[in-house]
Amino acid sequence: MAKFYITTPLYYVNAKPHIGHSYTNIAADCLARYMRNILGRENVWFLTGTDEHGQKMEKAANNAKLTPQAFADKMVGKFKNLWQNLNISYNDFIRTTEQRHIVTVKKVLNILYKKGDIYLAKYEGWYCTPCETFWTKMDAQDGNCPNCRRPLERIEEENYFFKLSKPEYRDWLTEYIKKNPDFIRPASSRQEILSFLTSKQLTDLCISRPKKRLRWGIPLPFDSDYVTYVWFEALMNYISAVGEFKDGVYNSRWWPADLHLIGKDILRQHAVYWPIMLYALGISPPRRIFAHGWWLMDKKKMSKTRGNVIDPQEMVDKFGVDAYRYFLLRDIPFGQDGNFSEEALIKRLNSDLANDLGNLVYRTLNMVEKYFQGNIPEVSEQMTNDKKGLQKELPLEMDMNALNFSMVLKGIWERINVANKSIEDKKPWILFKENRLSELRYFIGLLVKAIREIARDISFFMPQTAEAIIQQLGKNKINKGKPLFPRVNV
Numbered sequence: 001m002a003k004f005y006i007t008t009p010l011y012y013v014n015a016k017p018h019i020g021h022s023y024t025n026i027a028a029d030c031l032a033r034y035m036r037n038i039l040g041r042e043n044v045w046f047l048t049g050t051d052e053h054g055q056k057m058e059k060a061a062n063n064a065k066l067t068p069q070a071f072a073d074k075m076v077g078k079f080k081n082l083w084q085n086l087n088i089s090y091n092d093f094i095r096t097t098e099q100r101h102i103v104t105v106k107k108v109l110n111i112l113y114k115k116g117d118i119y120l121a122k123y124e125g126w127y128c129t130p131c132e133t134f135w136t137k138m139d140a141q142d143g144n145c146p147n148c149r150r151p152l153e154r155i156e157e158e159n160y161f162f163k164l165s166k167p168e169y170r171d172w173l174t175e176y177i178k179k180n181p182d183f184i185r186p187a188s189s190r191q192e193i194l195s196f197l198t199s200k201q202l203t204d205l206c207i208s209r210p211k212k213r214l215r216w217g218i219p220l221p222f223d224s225d226y227v228t229y230v231w232f233e234a235l236m237n238y239i240s241a242v243g244e245f246k247d248g249v250y251n252s253r254w255w256p257a258d259l260h261l262i263g264k265d266i267l268r269q270h271a272v273y274w275p276i277m278l279y280a281l282g283i284s285p286p287r288r289i290f291a292h293g294w295w296l297m298d299k300k301k302m303s304k305t306r307g308n309v310i311d312p313q314e315m316v317d318k319f320g321v322d323a324y325r326y327f328l329l330r331d332i333p334f335g336q337d338g339n340f341s342e343e344a345l346i347k348r349l350n351s352d353l354a355n356d357l358g359n360l361v362y363r364t365l366n367m368v369e370k371y372f373q374g375n376i377p378e379v380s381e382q383m384t385n386d387k388k389g390l391q392k393e394l395p396l397e398m399d400m401n402a403l404n405f406s407m408v409l410k411g412i413w414e415r416i417n418v419a420n421k422s423i424e425d426k427k428p429w430i431l432f433k434e435n436r437l438s439e440l441r442y443f444i445g446l447l448v449k450a451i452r453e454i455a456r457d458i459s460f461f462m463p464q465t466a467e468a469i470i471q472q473l474g475k476n477k478i479n480k481g482k483p484l485f486p487r488v489n490v
């Protein structure tokens, strides 16, 4: 039976959600809605959630004068709230502090430990606390974190390691990536991982933190002086949410995941560490990992210290949920970086949404009202199988499968423009004046049919707008409502 299991990263709850989190979840939501339409609701599983352990969380909780658990409970509410306001239709929300996750993580650790893939060793090296990542001297020659550029700390302690460096593991993964061109997307990310695997020696992964340094984590089942490193356990959410281990064998209706949607900064964890962890456990790798780009402000990374972080809730309050969803998926090809600005969003809102789409619906409703007393003229199937012009249907499949959201939307907008232009060309007001009623009936019928199809296509991207269009068109008689997108004056 065909199924589609899609995941997003688990977001850190040390701060409130920002544009990057909303971007991944909106894209995942769009795909989940699209796949439900194809496979049926019961065959799609969309998982999101929160990453709640680790040093960053412990620090943030301390600052807030709360226990880590109480702090996480409070922050999770903000994420769930935002997902509701953004119409994110997830099926399951996993928190790494839940029992189902903890149980699986302990089982995995035991399996790998018994297998000899986890061992204790002395560690000396460089650590970035904000990124919770160890770096080698090679990675960090200037003493700063290669990722966030903050100063690294020198660390010396005994820790547990996972044997990521086994040649067997690297060889398997390299072969797997080569044989499966769609496994890591876009092509630039695939290339990045392939060159990483060929140019660098993989080092074993430190998977523990001594309790004397960090208490807030999942205890190692074989050594109570340690907790599990947050990245190592967080990745396991993708299996802990949808299945169980019985006698060392993992079972799930949904695994392998069909798509892990992530940002490009967490590609290595997902495309190297995770597949190797799964391989070591005898579990198949996910089918696809797609790394999207970053939203920047004035071409720079957003950061709290720069004070240029975009708050998704604020954008929704200002411009409406669907204008925000539309802008993020339309403006920049998925996979590339993009610059965020309110001006660019307003421009799209006024031209694509208020002008092109809003006007098409508004004019059509007005004509149905004026020429047919609100009753929608029916067009028979035979009359509408001429698949040209207004009737030309859109093949979304190829671009949707490639996660090429902006191309899909561009195509839908071409159809909207064809429909708008057909009104200009046909001049229904003249047909009415000249009493050419059957021609008028046929034209308006086709127009309504095209709008219904457009509404279906945009429903994956803008569910609320699609619903409003369907509502306003009614079954046989229209119910004209508020304009879909009021223009925003700058």
Ligand code: MSP
Pocket (backbone or CB within 6 Å): 008, 009, 010, 011, 012, 019, 020, 021, 023, 024, 051, 234, 235, 236, 237, 262, 263, 264, 265, 266, 293, 294, 295, 296, 302
């Ligand atoms: N907790 C880890 C993920 C564990 S998954 C098992 C994590 N969390 S995060 O909250 O820091 O980031 C989550 C996602 O947000 C990443 O995919 C990251 O790429 C994305 N973004 C953060 N800022 C972003 C932008 N400015 N633009 C687009 N996405 C960015 O990493």
